[in-house]
Structure formats: C-alpha cells, structure tokens
Amino acid sequence: MSVSDSFRPAVRSRLYEQVIDQLREHVTAAGLKSGDKLPSERELAERIGVSRASIKQAIVVLEVQGLVEIRHGGGTYLRTDSLSPEPIATLVERKRRLPDVLDAREALETKLAELAAMRRTEEDIAELDAALDSMRTEIAAGALGEESDHRFHAAVTTAARNDLLAEFMREIAGQIAESRHESLQQPDRPQQSLGQHQRIAEAIRRQDPEEAVAAMRAHLRTVSRVRLLTWHPEES
Amino acid sequence: MSVSDSFRPAVRSRLYEQVIDQLREHVTAAGLKSGDKLPSERELAERIGVSRASIKQAIVVLEVQGLVEIRHGGGTYLRTDSLSPEPIATLVERKRRLPDVLDAREALETKLAELAAMRRTEEDIAELDAALDSMRTEIAAGALGEESDHRFHAAVTTAARNDLLAEFMREIAGQIAESRHESLQQPDRPQQSLGQHQRIAEAIRRQDPEEAVAAMRAHLRTVSRVRLLTWHPEES
DNA sequence: CATCCAGTAGTGGTTCAGCCAGTCAACCAG
DNA sequence: CTGGTTGACTGGCTGAACCACTACTGGATG
Structure with a gap:
C-alpha cells in the first residue's frame, strides 16, 4: 500500500449517525429480532451519553427508512431483524x-x-x-x-x-x-x-x-x- | 362513509412530516433549484411556528434521502430541483x-x-x-x-x-x-x-x-x- | 492599489429541563 | 366478567442556551 492509500473518510461528524451505529450494534449484540422493543429514548440518551434530541433524530431516520416503528407512548419497535440496510x-x-x-x-x-x-x-x-x-x-x-x-x-x-x-x-x-x-x-x-x-x-x-x-x-x-x-x- | 368502509389510516401526526410538506411547498412556490439555499433553521422555525428541533428532524430526513446538503455553519442547500422524491x-x-x-x-x-x-x-x-x-x-x-x-x-x-x-x-x-x-x-x-x-x-x-x-x-x-x-x- | 487577515455576524450542532399527550397494566367498582 | 380509573412510563415538542464552523466585511499591510 502506498502513501495516499485510504484517506480517513473524514470524521463521522453528525451525532445521530453515531447513535444509529450504536443502535445497530446493540440490536445485533442483544440478538433482537423484528417486533422486539428498543430501550426508551430516555434510557438510550443516558446510556449512550447524548441528548434525547439526538436520539430522536437517529430514530426518526430509522423510521423513514422503514427499519423501526414508533408508537407514541408505547415505545419503539424493530421492523426488521438486522436494522442494517447493509449495502448489497x-x-x-x-x-x-x-x-x-x-x-x-x-x-x-x-x-x-x-x-x-x-x-x-x-x-x-x-x-x-x-x-x-x-x-x-x-x-x-x-x-x-x-x-x-x-x-x-x-x-x-x-x-x-x-x-x-x-x-x-x-x-x-x-x-x-x-x-x-x-x-x-x-x-x-x-x-x-x-x-x-x-x-x-x-x-x-x-x-x-x-x-x-x-x-x-x-x-x-x-x-x-x-x-x-x-x-x-x-x-x- | 358507511360503517367499515375505510377508516382514516391514522392521522399524519408527526410534526416533522408537516414541516417537510411545507418545505416542499416553499421550494416549488419560490422556484428554487438545485444548489439554491434554504432559509436558516431559526427563520424556518419562526415562520412555520415550530421549534428548531422539529425543523432539524425534518431537515435530517431530507438529508438522508439525499435531497438536501447541510453545511455546518454554511446553511442548507438543495441537491435536487423539486425536493419531492415522488411528485405524482x-x-x-x-x-x-x-x-x-x-x-x-x-x-x-x-x-x-x-x-x-x-x-x-x-x-x-x-x-x-x-x-x-x-x-x-x-x-x-x-x-x-x-x-x-x-x-x-x-x-x-x-x-x-x-x-x-x-x-x-x-x-x-x-x-x-x-x-x-x-x-x-x-x-x-x-x-x-x-x-x-x-x-x-x-x-x-x-x-x-x-x-x-x-x-x-x-x-x-x-x-x-x-x-x-x-x-x-x-x-x- | 491590491492583498491579506482578523473580527464578527450568522449558521448548523447539541444540550437541557420541562411540559404535553398517548399507552399500558394494575386495580377497583358494578 | 365487564368497564372505568389511576398512575407510571413512553414518545412528541418546546425554548433558551451554548458550542463549532463559515462567510463576509473592513481595516491594516505591502
């Protein structure tokens, strides 16, 4: 490999993206499947160490991608097994x-x-x-x-x-x-x-x-x- | 409407969705094209009458859909002409x-x-x-x-x-x-x-x-x- | 005069505390 | 058993505040 091989692809600056990554990890690590419930926003905010607003941005993104279903007052649920759209x-x-x-x-x-x-x-x-x-x-x-x-x-x-x-x-x-x-x-x-x-x-x-x-x-x-x-x- | 015919499939409750709609309208009404700049989040929040957090959720959604480019400190810019992923x-x-x-x-x-x-x-x-x-x-x-x-x-x-x-x-x-x-x-x-x-x-x-x-x-x-x-x- | 470079206003990024509005389950009364 | 009440919990949203970054402006410099 020579000099310019791979530029560090710039820091993943946006917080919500990191949150999404952590959520993916959690889902696979905990072996969650379609229909299972994610932790509450407040709990996620505390455990990941970011504000609820950032948690919410991440979850909204997952929602519009159809990976997650949000029920007002009822929690957030997986709609897929992986939570990863994983590039083909x-x-x-x-x-x-x-x-x-x-x-x-x-x-x-x-x-x-x-x-x-x-x-x-x-x-x-x-x-x-x-x-x-x-x-x-x-x-x-x-x-x-x-x-x-x-x-x-x-x-x-x-x-x-x-x-x-x-x-x-x-x-x-x-x-x-x-x-x-x-x-x-x-x-x-x-x-x-x-x-x-x-x-x-x-x-x-x-x-x-x-x-x-x-x-x-x-x-x-x-x-x-x-x-x-x-x-x-x-x-x- | 008769009895069981068609229930309204649940209200479009989420605020950020309405914000997205309004943004689409604004873009077409103002004739904005790819590369043009959207109003600032603060201005949008004031004019639409919602909090900045909701504006941001909407913009983040548009970002992950590739319709908009966000530049930290520089504003938000259109990446398409319509902002509508699917006009009719x-x-x-x-x-x-x-x-x-x-x-x-x-x-x-x-x-x-x-x-x-x-x-x-x-x-x-x-x-x-x-x-x-x-x-x-x-x-x-x-x-x-x-x-x-x-x-x-x-x-x-x-x-x-x-x-x-x-x-x-x-x-x-x-x-x-x-x-x-x-x-x-x-x-x-x-x-x-x-x-x-x-x-x-x-x-x-x-x-x-x-x-x-x-x-x-x-x-x-x-x-x-x-x-x-x-x-x-x-x-x- | 042309250039450079701080200063600064403005923008997005994020947080925090708080309140509102649904949901759900346990419980109670009929 | 049914139906209503209650309270804890969950997501939805707000407003003020601060940080990080950008872009423009205007003065200092050559």
Whole structure:
C-alpha cells in the first residue's frame, strides 16, 4: 500500500449517525429480532451519553427508512431483524459462495426467459440473432465466444423488460462472468453452448414461455454441472 | 362513509412530516433549484411556528434521502430541483413497477421453495409450523395475519440456505409488505392464504421440490392477481 | 492599489429541563 | 366478567442556551 492509500473518510461528524451505529450494534449484540422493543429514548440518551434530541433524530431516520416503528407512548419497535440496510455490494463480495450464485442465476434467468418470450419485440429478436451470429463466428475462429454469450443473455434480460430483475442480474454479473469462463473451457463446450442458446432464442421467437423456461434451465444446469465437477465435486 | 368502509389510516401526526410538506411547498412556490439555499433553521422555525428541533428532524430526513446538503455553519442547500422524491409522476411510475416486483418475487420465492424442500432441517419445519400456528390464531381472532405471513416466508427463505437470494428478498421486502397488506384485505383472503401456506409447508416437509415450487407459484399468483384487479384493472 | 487577515455576524450542532399527550397494566367498582 | 380509573412510563415538542464552523466585511499591510 502506498502513501495516499485510504484517506480517513473524514470524521463521522453528525451525532445521530453515531447513535444509529450504536443502535445497530446493540440490536445485533442483544440478538433482537423484528417486533422486539428498543430501550426508551430516555434510557438510550443516558446510556449512550447524548441528548434525547439526538436520539430522536437517529430514530426518526430509522423510521423513514422503514427499519423501526414508533408508537407514541408505547415505545419503539424493530421492523426488521438486522436494522442494517447493509449495502448489497459488500455482501455480494463477501458471499461469493458459488452454489448460491448459480441457484440465484437459475431463479432469475428462467424468469427472464419466460418474460422475454411474452414481451419480446422484433428488435429484441434481431439482437438475439445478432448475438448468435457473432457467437458462431467466434467459435468458428476457435474462440470461446464469451463476449457473445454475455451479449445473448443481456439481450434476453432486455427483452424481459423488468428493471428489478435486470438490477439483480447486474449485481451478480461478475460471478456469472467467472463461471462462464470456466464452463466454456471444457472440450466441445462452446459448440454445445451455441446449440442451447439457439434453442432458447427459438422459444422466445415463437413466444413460447414454457419452452423458454425449460431451455434456459437446461442451459444453466449444464453450466453449473460442469462448474461443480471441475471445482467442487464434493459440494453439498 | 358507511360503517367499515375505510377508516382514516391514522392521522399524519408527526410534526416533522408537516414541516417537510411545507418545505416542499416553499421550494416549488419560490422556484428554487438545485444548489439554491434554504432559509436558516431559526427563520424556518419562526415562520412555520415550530421549534428548531422539529425543523432539524425534518431537515435530517431530507438529508438522508439525499435531497438536501447541510453545511455546518454554511446553511442548507438543495441537491435536487423539486425536493419531492415522488411528485405524482414518479409515484405513478412506482405503481407501474409493481408488476416488476411481483415477477421478481415469483422468480425468487419459487426457487427458495425448491431449495427449502431440498435442504430443510427439523428446526426449519418447526419454525414453519410455528408460523402456521400463529397464523391460525391471528385469523381465528379476526386479524389478517400479516405478521405470521411474513414470518412464514422468512422461514422458507432461511430453510433455503442461500444468502444471495435472501439478500434479494430483503431488497424488495418493503414492496412485498405493501402487496401483502393489500391482498389480505380481500374477503376470505386470510383463510385462503392459510390453506396455500399449509400446502407449501407440507411439500417442504415431504422434501418434494417440484410440489413446493408449484404450491409457491400458485400462492404468489393468487396474491398478484388480486393486487392487479384491485389496483390496476387496466394494467398491461 | 491590491492583498491579506482578523473580527464578527450568522449558521448548523447539541444540550437541557420541562411540559404535553398517548399507552399500558394494575386495580377497583358494578 | 365487564368497564372505568389511576398512575407510571413512553414518545412528541418546546425554548433558551451554548458550542463549532463559515462567510463576509473592513481595516491594516505591502
């Protein structure tokens, strides 16, 4: 690590933020769950050593984030187990357990295939075909076709027209890329993959959701099986 | 207003919320844009007729929502043009995205049910049963059983043992809670819901992934159908 | 004249003491 | 058993006060 590595991110100046941090700690330390009651404002003020006004600011923030429910005269109650909105990025990074990613991918992409089959436009079909063409060319030239593979799945995602699922896909894009690379290095794998992609595209073109789901599932299970055999023969 | 039609869903009692409303009005009325300066806390307190503490609570809320930037000693500045996170346009947009959420939920929860059926332990079964018992009790008492509903689905998520999918579920937990509340207010809905949950639990207990998927899908489609009929008869 | 730099008014940050207004449980009366 | 009363507890809000920081002003300096 060199000189300017990490600036001290400036002091967390606002008091209410520190209060929120302490509340989070307390919740996890005490093992509180959804529905449990937090200490009263007066008690928190005394134990944390700040004024009630600051405690209240912190609690109001937690309230607007939906993490806590305030009952006038009745106390403050948890609405979640963690009290931590915890950024997804760090979690995905920490939880890069592969089988989890593969299961998640199957959950997301089979649904995407289903929706794509129902909603695809002519433009979507054109993009799917373009991706397949590109894949054929790459493979014929002896390449793995990773780029085209990604392009194809991105086109399916676009055709599904669901921003939320698209966002979830983005969040595991990194791990998918890894597993794609692994998978495509198996002998004859690119050619087999091309066939599976064509089957998916065909189902979407014919607007056949069930077949699209089946084709996508078959494709993903092939990918994951290879992956498991290569990396985790003993896994669960 | 007839008898049970619609109770006013509890008053908008909190002062800081009214302050936020007034601030929004002021911003639009005065035509303030991003970068402009808001009046000082003391001036706002005097003009709106509340204490500075309440003004500050409101401003802190706006800060954590990223709508405003506070500079110690320098004043408070707009970071957006409107100060309204959702004027009607975006609110409509949010409602329009509800189908996205429902599709995502089906993608995630059917997979969770499948995994749960394969991986559940005796403890998981016990928690599912406990949630069902609680649901029966609540419903028998005339309640909707929202809490138990959430508890049940949380138990399924736990039993699936996939942190990534669990994280995705957390991200849409808020919208799921909304749709749950809507759905369970339909006549006879809680009773029907109980039956569907029992079917899911039974499949998981028998370690029958396919049936678990089918049961979960049936349950979710009921929920989403009701929702669409109630709120968006004309949707897509 | 241009520059620099205190001084100062003004701003947000926080505290404190106090009162108001709900909630809840224990208790009592019917 | 039901319904009302009471009192302790909890969150909601206020007002005055002080601290920490910023920004502007106006005079001193080169």
